[in-house]
Amino acid sequence: MATLESKAVSAPGKVFLAGGYLVLDRKYTALVFGLDARIHVCIEPIQTRSGVTLSEIIVKSPQFLEARWEYGYRLTEADGGVAITPLRASHDLSLNKNPFIETTLTYALTYITSRSSNRQIAPSSISILASQAYYSNPGTSKTPDSPFLNFPVTLSGAHKTGLGSSAALVTSFTAALLTYYLPQDAFNIESDEGLRVLHNLSQAAHCAAQGKVGSGFDIASAVYGSCLYRRFSPSLLSALPSPGSAHFASKLRSLVEVADWDTEIHKSAVKMPAGLRLVMCDVDCGSETPGMVKKVLKWREQNQNEADRIWGKLQSGNEAVARELTRLPGVEGAANGAGADKYERLREIIKENRGLIRKMSVASKVPIEPPQQTALLDACSGISGVIGGVVPGAGGYDAVVLLLEDKEEVIAELKKLLAGWKVEASEEDGVQVGKVGILGVREDMVGVKRQDPALYRDWI
Numbered sequence: 001m002a003t004l005e006s007k008a009v010s011a012p013g014k015v016f017l018a019g020g021y022l023v024l025d026r027k028y029t030a031l032v033f034g035l036d037a038r039i040h041v042c043i044e045p046i047q048t049r050s051g052v053t054l055s056e057i058i059v060k061s062p063q064f065l066e067a068r069w070e071y072g073y074r075l076t077e078a079d080g081g082v083a084i085t086p087l088r089a090s091h092d093l094s095l096n097k098n099p100f101i102e103t104t105l106t107y108a109l110t111y112i113t114s115r116s117s118n119r120q121i122a123p124s125s126i127s128i129l130a131s132q133a134y135y136s137n138p139g140t141s142k143t144p145d146s147p148f149l150n151f152p153v154t155l156s157g158a159h160k161t162g163l164g165s166s167a168a169l170v171t172s173f174t175a176a177l178l179t180y181y182l183p184q185d186a187f188n189i190e191s192d193e194g195l196r197v198l199h200n201l202s203q204a205a206h207c208a209a210q211g212k213v214g215s216g217f218d219i220a221s222a223v224y225g226s227c228l229y230r231r232f233s234p235s236l237l238s239a240l241p242s243p244g245s246a247h248f249a250s251k252l253r254s255l256v257e258v259a260d261w262d263t264e265i266h267k268s269a270v271k272m273p274a275g276l277r278l279v280m281c282d283v284d285c286g287s288e289t290p291g292m293v294k295k296v297l298k299w300r301e302q303n304q305n306e307a308d309r310i311w312g313k314l315q316s317g318n319e320a321v322a323r324e325l326t327r328l329p330g331v332e333g334a335a336n337g338a339g340a341d342k343y344e345r346l347r348e349i350i351k352e353n354r355g356l357i358r359k360m361s362v363a364s365k366v367p368i369e370p371p372q373q374t375a376l377l378d379a380c381s382g383i384s385g386v387i388g389g390v391v392p393g394a395g396g397y398d399a400v401v402l403l404l405e406d407k408e409e410v411i412a413e414l415k416k417l418l419a420g421w422k423v424e425a426s427e428e429d430g431v432q433v434g435k436v437g438i439l440g441v442r443e444d445m446v447g448v449k450r451q452d453p454a455l456y457r458d459w460i
Ligand SMILES: Nc1ncnc2c1ncn2[C@@H]1O[C@H](COP(=O)(O)OP(=O)(O)OP(=O)(O)O)[C@@H](O)[C@H]1O
Pocket: 061, 098, 099, 100, 101, 128, 129, 130, 155, 160, 161, 162, 163, 164, 165, 166, 167, 169, 218
């Protein structure tokens, strides 16, 4: 087996600005921004003594405690693909499972062997490194200029900020494996075909790992970066047999390469005008509202007319946001900023959309934009230079995203407001909202990209 060269890839997190819930139905679209918080995956050969070949892949997430997983792998019979077996470092240790890693390995290695004439997979060592903003736990720097932090917790103890860590992980993990094991003429993330294959394979793996088929907007933005997104038909995935069963490998390959994916991704329909930026705020609330998606969909099913009316208006409002963002001059055309408030229309559209989201909240009895978030968004929107804000994605108590002028004085005013922010428990829901922090992230248009493996030298 020839020695393979180390490779590294990263993929961005996301913030879902418009189209939460609606995007679950192909009739509607979503506006998703990629972020400059990324998950990096670096893959390199395992150094074995000459003559010793283990069928082993080691995965580490060195920023976290106990985040090391070892896997054996083998090709199964009847075209069932590659079977992955988690290995225990010692009999005394319990198996530390990471379904996202295990499933992604199964899907990506199956696809790789289905593409190669030589179906041998060489052992490798894989490291995962995530930008700080994915987690709100305080971290410590390992070296003064490392962009990554050490977190003194296990992954299950980490407090996620909701930037889509699992989708960014599955995407960059899949991209790293394909880039490493396949020759460049068979897979290249710098080509349209490479991105299409990566998108389809990552969607399939992410759905399998999550045990449900969501809209897939988070994988789409991890692959393509900021975009206007229309989902794929969920039925596309239903004909795929489970890993290990007969013909899983050829069916997976054909799903990824040949099937007619009806996903629509428009990069040019999304832009950040010159002089504006997104700011994400993490709200400490200790309250998660399980089953929000199920409840909203049930409300829609039982109140089709009312729901269609609200969703129709919201879709128009969301399209208007995208249109206005692309209409305003971008970085290339920026110059004159004076005159009447050029963001007036954007302000209005965002306000109207929030009204519709609140209507949906009240009608479905789901706290999508609950009163605590209304108070916070209204207060932030009152700061001069803040255009507006929304509850991202599914909504709830734990985050808001703001669109504002990219000026130090605006951020300073915002920080001042948030430092003193305190809302008493609302009488109806009793949810106490605590500190609101600003995450160190902003929008970024770029999706998955190759990285230099040397970037991770201090960590591997
Ligand atoms: N740095 C990491 N290293 C290894 N695994 C990780 C890492 N970050 C996330 N994961 C995996 O992803 C899981 C989190 O996925 P989950 O879908 O629950 O959250 P998320 O994608 O961040 O959520 P959201 O869509 O709300 O942003 C973790 O339990 C872990 O298995």
